[in-house]
Amino acid sequence: MFFYYLRLARISIVKHWGLSLLMIVAIGLGIGASMTTVTVNYLMSANPIPHKSSQLYNVQLDSWDINEPYNDDGTPPEQLTYRDGTNLLNANKAFRHSLQAQANGVIEPEGKDSLPFMVSARANTADFFTMFDLPFIYGGGWDSAADLNKQQVVVINSETNQRVFGGENSVGRDLKINGNYFKVVGVIDYWDPKPRFYDISTGAFNDAEEIFVPFAMIAEEKIGRSGNTNCWKTPEGEGFEGFLNSECVWLQFWVELPNQQDKEDYLSFLNAYVEEQKAFGRFERPLNNKLLNVMQWLEQQQVVEDDAIMMMAMSLMFLIVCLLNTVGLLLAKSLGKAPEIGLRQALGASRRTLFAQYIIESACIGIAGGILGLCFAWLGLQGIGALYGDMLKGLTSLDTNMVASAIALAIVSSILAGLYPTWRACNVQPSQQLKSQ
Amino acid sequence: MLELGLIFRALLRNKVGALLIGLQIALTLTIMTNAIFMMQERNAQMDRPSGLDEANLFFVNNTIFATDYNQQVALEEDLTLLRNTEGVVDAIQINAIPMSGGGWSMGLQTESGVGKDSVGVAVYMVDDHAINTLGLELIAGENFSINDIQWRESSQTTWPAKTIITQAMAESLFADDWHSAVGKTAYISQEQPMQIIGIVKTLQAPWNGWDGVERSMLVPFKMETMGSRYMIKTEPGRRDELMPIIEKALADSNKGRIIRRVTTMDDIRERSYRGHNAVNKILSTVIVVLTLITGFGIVGLAMFSINRRTKQIGTRRALGASKGQIMSYFMIENIMISSFGIVLGIAGAIGLNIWLVNTLSMSPINIEIIVFGVIVLYFVGQLAVLYPARKAANIPPATATRTA
Incomplete structure (x- = not known):
């Protein structure tokens, strides 16, 4: 079933390519901006000598x-x-x-x-x-x-x-x-x-x-x-x-x-x-x-600079804007799907399977957004590296921890963004939808 | 006006979509206004003049390593060489470079003695050529004479009898009338008297983040030190050509030292404010991208709601609504949503600013920026909804008669 849902997700994403692209780009930008600033903060607050820093x-x-x-x-x-x-x-x-x-x-x-x-x-x-x-x-x-x-x-x-x-x-x-x-x-x-x-x-x-x-x-x-x-x-x-x-x-x-x-x-x-x-x-x-x-x-000694903290706060708010954007667009999309959902429910699909299907669709958008976000984060770090020159040397590289957390953050946040629209979609009254067709 | 209530009630039927856009606008306003405010603060800092003729100045570091080195003779030779080089206007030895981040500070007080209030001041050790070399404007009193200049051994703790201070320093010491500072005595190291013989308009301290950055003093010292700097002023436009020539001339004239870090004041300014510049660029990117995302979000949602309402719109058209009425419906709807977001956003902007003031000690935001942000967001909202609204207006009345 999972692969079938993946296929459905692809069809739906391609069908509404404009909206989907907008969502992917929005998530990508949000993740990219946050990852850029989080990475700088993370490296600034890194433990320089982990095995004996407490001694x-x-x-x-x-x-x-x-x-x-x-x-x-x-x-x-x-x-x-x-x-x-x-x-x-x-x-x-x-x-x-x-x-x-x-x-x-x-x-x-x-x-x-x-x-x-x-x-x-x-x-x-x-x-x-x-x-x-x-x-x-x-x-x-x-x-x-x-x-x-x-x-x-x-x-x-x-x-x-x-x-x-x-x-x-x-x-x-x-x-x-x-x-x-x-x-x-x-x-x-x-x-x-x-x-x-x-x-x-x-x-x-x-x-x-x-x-x-x-x-x-x-x-x-x-x-x-x-x-x-x-x-x-x-x-x-x-x-x-x-x-x-x-x-x-x-x-x-x-x-x-x-x-x-x-x-x-x-x-x-x-x-x-x-x-x-x-x-x-x-x-x-x-x-x-x-x-x-x-x-x-x-x-x-507050080695993490104020500018870095301020920009991290800003970019996390930026991510929230991008997610709100995604929730809104997913909602719009799911409302547009009401007739389809009504039909599927009438044919015997349970709410749970419908829920799984649409969450998988959101997750797909999340993964795409996460990958795009990593590219943006890489670009962002290059940009910061170029702007600051040797002042931030060694503080603008992505490591595997950051890559993994970027992808995870993208998937989690897109699923979160998809929860409410999906729930709304699954509460469609099949009879009403079928009547209007 | 009947229409307004109608649009509002229709909006309430799709609360969540409107709420989401509203929240998005609110956050955008919050971030935008604070970001613009921070950029303005940084720009204001960067616009402060250093007091120097930056375009024609550069400096070199002179690091002595030889153990048999006659410092006094070598310094005089170096200064003679520099001042006689064709194209050089003047040159001095100096202990610190404005805006560079490294230098000396001392406290000056108007009454002698321990425990009296003192005012922090940046110390520049220079000779009588400093005003000419740096391009300072002497607004009261007089320059040092050649007889005022003393030799200073490293680690010496006594100070010469005269000093020239900046106007800002004079204002800090003699609040009632800075002009009166000329001729007065100030005390350094709590009890050593120094007579203020002149006042220069502006000369920034080496630390541009310091709140006393405008407070500096010139002290008539030639320094015996293993590491000092020469500041060199060239004729306009000849700086870049003379830099390698002077580096080589100095290096060749005496092999017991290294001439390094030949640096222009333009470079020092760029380096000094690089962080500020970088933050400003990042913030402006954030503002632009954020506004775009919000704008496209509005477009996307409006397109969708119009697609869903195609039949309704067709019906309204069939019942006699004009294209303009359909368009204004969506424009007004957008103004309502934007207003909701903007009210929230103003609160958010002030809230974020309070957080920034408390945690990162910034200053409170001014109202003009918030007004500006509000206007921009209304404009962006209207612009974003324009295309979907026109599309809606073009829905033919005949749609009403078709099914689905």
Whole structure:
């Protein structure tokens, strides 16, 4: 029977091709627009490190001005001061921890013809690589002894390795950065978490860095720091030393805590630390430390942009308009079919079979609309990609989840749209219809 | 007028169809008005002048990596080279680029001391050539003299004795009379005095989303820093030709640094407002497509209802109704449906706007846009029903005599 209904559906769709086309296009546009915006939102709110996002915690301490909160909503600064960062690092209370800052450097490759070039860098401590699961092609990260001894070592990404060393195993070779020689200890494969959760201070969707050096290189002034710096108080001391000891926040500190107990222990450690610092006249604000895991952190920092949320709301309303349109057209179509339905009922068709037949017809329209919608969504994402350029890089691709949900959404919504018209159609009085013929 | 009641009662016999179209019109109005409103807000932001002579300006990043680099000498050499290049009007070293999104801000206050109210301001560290290079309009006071310019070491926390501020900054500091700001003293870092020697009309801060975007100050500093920027103004129309020439001249003159990101102010503006532009394009597409869908929906339903009523229409014609009367029947019916949708839609538009104001901190919608949306939707409705109505009017009276 199913195939017979499919055939009937085809006949009916072809017979009223104008209306059917209108419905398919309307559903397609609605699905296309929603899928485009939902995809952008979905990718913006994606979990960048799913297998351990609940064990990685960002540390926030409220070291800000007593007269004025850092954020109006009361959340503490998203970064730490150098003093607090190094104190927490030295306390060594977490399973793993990584203190880090954004930096940049100029690489001077060997050879007369090669020009120096600028790279984005991250100055981080040893655990960074294991905590965030960086994929190594050659070698590996440095150990904490290298941090302590301020060794000039570097981990580079495969692109830099290609550019400077022609892609070969460069572990053990020297790389001249900002006029100093650093020994390459590891080369990583492509690694680009979106959002770049471990440092969103300059934009949540920036690319991962090209080279990684020990955090101590910043204090040694072997690498220039970049990124966001926020101060509520002018540094008291002179020069770089004064800056390091200031109340300016510019560091990210992450800890890995395997279970809930560890988390609670670490939070009480943080609170005890702040109480202790209060004795030095710091941390004058009420206790407001935050230990958030990756997804909580991204939520607190609202990495999904307002524009994206607004457009998703708009496009979902757009989908509703398209569905209302479809309901109206299906209704019109089913009313036009009253005589046919009356005839079929008189010949013995039960309401249930009639219902099945017309629902199958709606579903067919839904599937066609869904497929068209996917094409529109693909076009829409291409369009958004072109409009935003590199600002939304990596956030405009359809994945299988999205394709499946688009089709499902199309079928479900077209069946929903078909329910009322079908019900109306099945309630036709056969006698009346037959009389008027 | 008798007809109106008749049409209305006939409409009630097919409530659901009319209801659906009405709802569709309501949602269309809701989305359309809010989308237009958001586009207008973005356009207004993009139309604000930066204060710069954008068309003739570009900048380069100068990143120093050599360890034996005499910064003061090199800066003077670079500036001499730039200012003497044929076709260059003027050039400066600058710490931040307007509209670029990255820069410095400080607080200025009219009374010295901790805990006093201060006004946030963007800091541009420049020399006495800044007004000429950037193309600023000095509306009060005077420019820096060459003796005002000091060297600034990196991480230095003291400030020079003089400053030039924008009119908006002067208004924020001295609300009663911004003219009076010239010659007055403002305090930076809570207690370091700076004398305001001049006021420029407009110079935007680097952050175009900041509510204090019009508040900037010029500080007479030449910076010793490993990374700075040179802003270069060319003679009209010669910017693109000079960009590669200057890049090469700078790169060749000193090998201890990299010259990179040679960028025009036009590019910075495009990049800065790319998100706004993109949203505007997407929203206008949404509005157009949505209106089309609603319009075609109206056409489809009207065609169907006319097909169903062929015989009735024929009968009316046979009983003496004119073509015009048949047409106006459907047009009036459409106005009734549209009115229902529009009343709902106005409520929806205001409701959606309230949600947007609350969750995404936008500003409240203005009434003109809603009036505009209402007119557009009435017009679209009438236009959509025109073809079906004409078809109905052309149904021959003889139809009444035929069966089915």
